[in-house]
Amino acid sequence: MINSIVGRKLALIGLFFLITFCMVSASWAGPLDSFSGEKGDIKISGGTAHIPVMKDAAKNIMNYNNDISISIAGGGSGVGIKQVGEGLVDIGNSGRKPKDGEISKYGLKIFKWAIDGVGVVVNPENKVNSLKTQQLVDIFSGKIDNWKSLGGIDKQINVYTRDNSSGTREVFWKKGLNEGEITNKANFVVSNGAMKSAIANDPYGIGYVSVGHIDESVLPVTLDGVLPDITNIKNGSYKIARGLYSNTKGEPQGLAKKFIEYMFSTEGQQIVIKQGFVSVNQ
Amino acid sequence: MINTGKFIEKSFFIAAIFSAALTFIIFVFMIFLSLPLFKGGLFFNILGNPWKPEHGIFGVYPMLIGTVLIVLLSLCWAFPLSLGSSVLISVIAPPRFSKLLKKIVQMMTGIPTVIYGFVGVFLLVPFIREMFNAGSGMNILTASLMLAMVISPTMIIIFTDSFENIPQAYSDAIDALGGSAIQKLIYVILPCSWKGILTGLILSLGRAMGDTLIALMIAGNAVAVPDSIFESARTLTSHIALVIAADFDSIEFRSIFTCGIVLYMFTTILILLVRFLGRMSLKNK
Numbered sequence: 001m002i003n004s005i006v007g008r009k010l011a012l013i014g015l016f017f018l019i020t021f022c023m024v025s026a027s028w029a030g031p032l033d034s035f036s037g038e039k040g041d042i043k044i045s046g047g048t049a050h051i052p053v054m055k056d057a058a059k060n061i062m063n064y065n066n067d068i069s070i071s072i073a074g075g076g077s078g079v080g081i082k083q084v085g086e087g088l089v090d091i092g093n094s095g096r097k098p099k100d101g102e103i104s105k106y107g108l109k110i111f112k113w114a115i116d117g118v119g120v121v122v123n124p125e126n127k128v129n130s131l132k133t134q135q136l137v138d139i140f141s142g143k144i145d146n147w148k149s150l151g152g153i154d155k156q157i158n159v160y161t162r163d164n165s166s167g168t169r170e171v172f173w174k175k176g177l178n179e180g181e182i183t184n185k186a187n188f189v190v191s192n193g194a195m196k197s198a199i200a201n202d203p204y205g206i207g208y209v210s211v212g213h214i215d216e217s218v219l220p221v222t223l224d225g226v227l228p229d230i231t232n233i234k235n236g237s238y239k240i241a242r243g244l245y246s247n248t249k250g251e252p253q254g255l256a257k258k259f260i261e262y263m264f265s266t267e268g269q270q271i272v273i274k275q276g277f278v279s280v281n282q
Numbered sequence: 283m284i285n286t287g288k289f290i291e292k293s294f295f296i297a298a299i300f301s302a303a304l305t306f307i308i309f310v311f312m313i314f315l316s317l318p319l320f321k322g323g324l325f326f327n328i329l330g331n332p333w334k335p336e337h338g339i340f341g342v343y344p345m346l347i348g349t350v351l352i353v354l355l356s357l358c359w360a361f362p363l364s365l366g367s368s369v370l371i372s373v374i375a376p377p378r379f380s381k382l383l384k385k386i387v388q389m390m391t392g393i394p395t396v397i398y399g400f401v402g403v404f405l406l407v408p409f410i411r412e413m414f415n416a417g418s419g420m421n422i423l424t425a426s427l428m429l430a431m432v433i434s435p436t437m438i439i440i441f442t443d444s445f446e447n448i449p450q451a452y453s454d455a456i457d458a459l460g461g462s463a464i465q466k467l468i469y470v471i472l473p474c475s476w477k478g479i480l481t482g483l484i485l486s487l488g489r490a491m492g493d494t495l496i497a498l499m500i501a502g503n504a505v506a507v508p509d510s511i512f513e514s515a516r517t518l519t520s521h522i523a524l525v526i527a528a529d530f531d532s533i534e535f536r537s538i539f540t541c542g543i544v545l546y547m548f549t550t551i552l553i554l555l556v557r558f559l560g561r562m563s564l565k566n567k
Contacts, residue, residue, distance in 0.1 A: 158418035163524050164335055164534070184334075187418055187514050188503035188524060201408065202418050 031265035032064045034258045042255050045073040046080015046093035047167055048191035049116055049210035050244055056271045074191050077167030084247050090256040092247045095167030107250050112243040113263040115278040117211035118172045119228030121218040123203045128152040130222040139206060142183030159186040160198050160207035171242040172208045212276035234278050312546060316539035328540045333505040340537040344507045348515030352426050352497060353490045359430035360437060368441035373467050390435040399499035402428040407500055416512035420502035423511045429496045433486040444478020445471050477559050488552045494519040518545055
């Protein structure tokens with residue numbers, strides 16, 4: 001009698017543990033499992049649009065396994081490609097597809113794990129929230145230099161741009177400005193984040209950021225009637241779109257390989273969506 | 283037993299040799315890497331040309347002008363401010379108050395530049411923008427004002443030190459003659475400490491030249507040659523910081539060595555000047 005009760009209790013407890021174990025392992029199953037028992041570090045640099053996603057992914061991985069450390073630096077797409085090519089980092093991010101010359105020179109392997117757009121932004125105080133492509137070209141070339149002629153207040157337009165290593169700049173210049181000139185009076189900022197805070201602080205400024213970075217601190221400008229947001233990028237009506245890439249020198253090895261696999265897992269793609277980008281798994 | 287005295291002496295010697303060698307090695311490294319630039323006068327081309335990467339022109343002339351304007355203007359703000367503050371600290375203010383002031387100034391030297399940059403971006407930039415209706419507010423004036431804040435504490439400390447180093451006998455003499463504090467300042471302290479003032483000025487000039495963050499954060503970094511102090515400009519240092527991220531083997535990247543050499547030579551000249559002045563003042567004593 002007693003034995004059987006104890007036995008039953010033990011069995012129950014055992015079952016309880018089994019179920020919890022199953023649940024726990026189910027919730028951790030898949031993407032992060034491959035990181036268990038690993039040790040070492042992953043060095044990542046390059047595109048600044050990628051950083052929010054990279055940070056979340058790195059946090060999940062490092063929380064799961066304390067022996068792995070992941071460092072994430074910015075610098076811009078050009079830097080990401082150069083540094084991974086020179087072997088300075090394990091993964092080099094770029095907000096543009098690496099050029100054929102770069103791919104062949106360094107033997108890059110390219111992984112596109114999200115789709116992003118580049119949106120024109122102004123300060124929320126600005127009344128001008130819609131532009132035609134030609135107006136945009138004229139603003140950035142310096143031809144239009146006052147908000148008044150666009151229906152805004154009588155203030156000089158402050159153009160903000162990124163340095164030459166920026167993939168965001170490259171994509172915006174090609175698809176937004178049709179390779180038009182950018183005035184040499186433009187202010188330079190060094191990352192998507194810096195662009196956002198510059199525009200958020202300057203009521204007369206105009207700039208461009210990764211769509212994933214647009215929040216209430218800046219006002220997205222509709223371009224030829226199309227708002228730069230996820231829906232319009234997904235259905236293809238917003239034209240200034242690009243992929244977000246992670247590149248490795250040759251086939252990715254070890255932890256870098258696992259990191260990239262994680263980016264393509266359901267969990268990785270959920271981070272992509274959460275940070276305001278379009279998932280590639282759709 | 284090892285002779286401890288000799289051991290310590292040797293390790294100090296090695297440390298000294300090492301740091302001296304390091305400076306020298308950096309110089310050689312700079313010359314070596316920029317050697318291709320000196321062929322065919324490219325160096326001077328870079329110095330005199332505008333920056334138009336899309337047209338294959340990689341001149342740093344606008345940055346040279348930007349640097350000179352920002353640095354000189356910041357000295358214009360900082361010098362009177364520092365001179366006034368140090369006169370207040372070492373001559374006019376009552377001892378307890380001046381001690382407090384001195385402590386505050388010493389604390390200010392320890393504040394990281396990035397903090398000043400941050401304050402500049404969020405307080406000074408909007409103020410200048412609205413006050414002078416001056417574009418984005420990120421311009422030469424704003425950067426020079428903030429830079430003046432950065433270099434002033436050093437200048438004040440050097441000035442006060444030199445004010446307080448004048449021979450006691452001189453000070454006693456003017457007191458005995460019944461001179462006021464202001465008379466003491468004008469007829470004794472300032473004439474006696476002009477070398478200290480000059481040293482402070484030159485050192486802060488070097489500091490202002492070498493500072494990167496302030497200009498990078500609040501001068502706007504535009505590559506046009508500025509027409510007025512209300513226009514955005516880029517300094518040599520922030521140009522290096524911006525371009526070093528771009529490319530490793532282009533002419534674009536080489537151009538930053540031109541910036542580096544110009545900065546290096548400028549600092550060297552400044553240091554030699556300080557040394558020279560120091561020797562002169564030693565001889566006089």
